[in-house]
Amino acid sequence: MCGRYAVRRDPAALAAEFGAADRAEGLLAPDYNVTPTRTVPIVVERATATGTERSVRPVRWGLVPTWAKDTTSGPPMINARAETITTKPAYAESAARRRCLMPATGWYEWKPGDRRRQPHLCARRDGASLAMAxxxxxxxxxxxxxxxxxxCAVVTIEAVGELAGVHHRMPLVLPREAWSAWLDPARTDAGELLAPDPAVLDELVLSTVSPEVNTMRNNHPGLLDPVDPLPEPAEQGALFDS
Incomplete structure (x- = not known):
């Protein structure tokens, strides 16, 4: 899954990186500890009077379907499973007609059951932004x-390799050559675009980062820096000696 991530580039820098126009007026960036319901940058491609335009836009993370009665029923829908995104009512229409990219420096993840709450960061080896479908x-x-x-909502897939040792789900990260097809507003069948590219997975690196990430109000560049893992907690002894 993806429940927390970081964006260290501002909208203008993201626009340059993704070959897009900067339409993210008022968006506060960078953000080193993005949490659900925060306003985040996305990259979209929409039809215009003269063709299409790719742009960076501000939206809220946590999808609300067009047919929802209100915006507060249930937890934020921050992730959409690739296996069901084209058939599940909450996501099917968006999968067919409203696809986008969520730029990220990397995403944070925690091992289920880890009492240390040790955060991990998955990012590109070269420091470039990830393009999360x-x-x-x-x-x-x-x-x-x-x-x-x-x-918006992040598309997730089954985690593989080293990433599966931290969590069983991960974002679908798209290579540059797949961006245009994913963003194409005229393409309504996304099925073939939902398979992970092994070459992208080879570009990812996993590191342990500061437990400061665990507190949502902490938000600074140091959260991205690799640190030594937290020590394993000592086993609790018996209440009484025999």
Whole structure:
């Protein structure tokens, strides 16, 4: 899964990296400890009067389907499983017509059951941004003329290799040559685009990072720095000696 990640580049730098226009006015970036429901940058490609435009836009992380009655029922839908994204009602329409990329320096993960709460960071070896496959949706308030709430969710797959030793799910990271197909607003069949590229997985590196990541209010560049793993907790002894 992906429940926390980092974006160290501002919208202008992301626009240059992804060959897009910067349309992320008012977005606060960078963000080294992105949490669900935060406003985040996405890369989209939409039709215009003269063709298509690729742009960086601000949206809220945690997808709200177009047909939802309100925005507060249930936990934020931050992840969408690749295995069911084209058939599950909450995501199917977005998978067909509203795909995007979520740029990330890396994502944080924790081993289930680890009492130390040791955070791990998965990032590219070369320091470039990851392109996490994602979908978005626009929700209009009923009986209102207010602008729509645009939200997004990360597409996840089964984790492989070293990453599977930390968590059984991971984001679907797309190589540069797959960006155009994924973003193409005219392409409605995403099935062939949901398979991971082994070459991308070879570019990822996993490191342990500071337990400061565990506290959401901590937000600084040092959270990305590799650190030594926390010591294993001592086994609790018997309450009474025999």
């Amino acid at each position: 994602a979908v978005f949706s626009a929700w209009w308030p009923p009986s209102s003329t207010a602008p729509p709430l645009v939200t």
